[in-house]
Amino acid sequence: MSWQAIGIFDSGVGGLTVLREIFRVLPQEDTIYFGDTARVPYGTKSPETVDRYAREITSFLVKRDIKLLIVACNTASAVALNNLKRDFPIPVVGVIEPGARRAVEVTRSGRIGVIGTSGTIKSSAYTRAIKRLNPAAEVLTRACPLFVPLAEEGWTDNQVARLTAQSYLQELKEAGVDTLVLGCTHYPLLKNIIAEVMGPDVILVDSAEETGRTVAEILTKKKLLRPVTEKGNHHFFVSDIPAGFIRVGNRFLGGKLGDVYQVNLDDEREED
Amino acid sequence: MSWQAIGIFDSGVGGLTVLREIFRVLPQEDTIYFGDTARVPYGTKSPETVDRYAREITSFLVKRDIKLLIVACNTASAVALNNLKRDFPIPVVGVIEPGARRAVEVTRSGRIGVIGTSGTIKSSAYTRAIKRLNPAAEVLTRACPLFVPLAEEGWTDNQVARLTAQSYLQELKEAGVDTLVLGCTHYPLLKNIIAEVMGPDVILVDSAEETGRTVAEILTKKKLLRPVTEKGNHHFFVSDIPAGFIRVGNRFLGGKLGDVYQVNLDDEREED
Incomplete structure (x- = not known):
């Protein structure tokens, strides 16, 4: 059993469909979502750049003590998944x-x-x-x-x-x-x-559905699930002004989006 | 009369409709187009960030000795136009x-x-x-x-x-x-x-049409037009891999897009 949260990131708002699946299959789990809205889209950027972004965000989430990371972004899953698995000491799940x-x-x-x-x-x-x-x-x-x-x-x-x-x-x-x-x-x-x-x-x-299922399997196997009697808390971070994310995100989550905080990953880096 | 080029930038490919108008009304002029494809879109970014991007690109173009700058991007026109006019010694025209x-x-x-x-x-x-x-x-x-x-x-x-x-x-x-x-x-x-x-x-x-007309007026008034017997050359720069820009850009310009070069504005900055 682990009280740590599940971390999840996407270049923007799209990963919320994966989060929605986590809410559905693992409602007892805390989650931390990061949407890289300042740098969306990833699809047109070079693999080196996307790899660097993925690494920065993963560091941010790992510092917040997550027990598993979902890369809810197809581009980052294609480009950065193996590197993240190698360099971070937690299970990492992509969407592909x-x-x-x-x-x-x-x-x-x-x-x-x-x-x-x-x-x-x-x-x-x-x-x-x-x-x-x-x-x-x-x-x-x-x-x-x-x-x-x-x-x-x-x-x-x-x-x-x-x-x-x-x-x-x-x-x-x-x-x-x-x-x-x-x-x-x-x-x-x-x-x-x-x-x-x-x-x-x-x-x-x-x-999104399959990724949710995979996450449930991994946490079950590793005995990292919280008791089903719990109710998870959910935190949202974005890298640019949250207004657009909130508007579209509520459409994705059926109005269930909580407070959204803007963070500057450059500042985070300087703290290291 | 001036043989210098007209500089024009946008966050991406959209400014090409403005460039198309320049081709139409001032076919004798050289142009240098910059599409900030690595950082598109600007619309969701903070004014400070967009202002900084506009300044970086303008420096890049001014180094290439342009005689006039077109800010062919609505967001940058709204946010950065007055600052660019103040800080650079050439006429600056926005689209708004x-x-x-x-x-x-x-x-x-x-x-x-x-x-x-x-x-x-x-x-x-x-x-x-x-x-x-x-x-x-x-x-x-x-x-x-x-x-x-x-x-x-x-x-x-x-x-x-x-x-x-x-x-x-x-x-x-x-x-x-x-x-x-x-x-x-x-x-x-x-x-x-x-x-x-x-x-x-x-x-x-x-x-786009009105901006082209305004540019022609300014260059006429300042006696900076090339002779109408000339035929302009056109250069294109982007900040990310050019493939997508070329595909969509040719649609915008009816196949008249020339070679497109990728530049890294960070490297440019270090040269200063």
Whole structure:
């Protein structure tokens, strides 16, 4: 048993869908969320830069005594996960591996679709993770750049979202994938529309959900869970003015966002 | 007459619509464009941070001996323009003032609509600029967060763009504005759809166009124009990997983007 919190970070607000899953499966746990809103997006930045950012944030969270770290950001998961695992003395969970594993488990035909931001798709991180688990799998990918702004705008169930989803997903649907990985932490908000467009025969793999499940497994195995009778407290930090994060974040968490504090990671560094 | 180049910067790719106007009205001029793609977007960052970024980029361009600077970024225009004018010995033109001036000139009813990113609308920069010129003007504003990703995706003339424009612009249309300022450098790409939704009675003010006109006026008055028989050369610099900038930029400039070089402003600073 451990009373320490679960740490979780993303380049911005998207990781809140993963936090929402933690709330659902582990409501007894304290959490500390860090959104790097001053430096979002990561997808266009060089691997060296993203690695440095991930390391700075992890140091910040580890100083606050977390027992496990979730890298709830696809770019950082692709680029920095192994380094973080090597350099920090706590379990580190990314969002790519859990989604890839689930996709390989549930596909019948072996034709797996993956959607994500341009950066994630170009990195081929999901394709590599899936192929590692099942070299025979056929992976078809599609970048869906408008899904993130649609989710942040709250347009998750209107005609604009529907037409956008049809346009992006048509090819994957025609190609006959039987499993579709939502390879971006924003996409769970568009799950209904995506399911409607793909039809009932395609299984959607929600990386956020799978990551939540993986975290529960690890903490159970390591006997680090708090008693289920507890109720967790939740803290939020961002690296730029919190206004935008609060507005969009409440949409992601259904109004359950607590106080959000702005921190300057440069100041943190100087304290060392 | 001056053979020096015109300098122009934006947080990313949006300022290219302003550059396009410079190509159109002053094809004889050399230009140097800087897109701060490593730190885009500016709209969510604090004024102090944006001011510092603007200053760094202006130093970079001034070292390359420009004769005039265009701040082709709404956030930087709102925050840093006066400081840049004070601290650098060249004419500095922003994108807000030209659009505001034009709107005040063309409106008959005095009811002016302004659309822009959330950051620009929240800053009230256009409202202030318009009210300064005509305190009796009535300014109605609307943030249109999906317009930027639509423009970058090249979805400027499809049903998604049309429905999005209808949703964003309905209120302004019903409120009876007779002039609408496109208060974001991306929006000229959506001009046709916006015109279609607003109808023939509403005059669209294209900030990029007005900024180009203002630059031509200043250079004419200061006798800094090159002979019209010349053909300008164009250089492009960005602060992160150029791939995304090249892909989207060619869409903005109709394929006329030249070589794009990545520079690290930190290294520039050390050279000083």
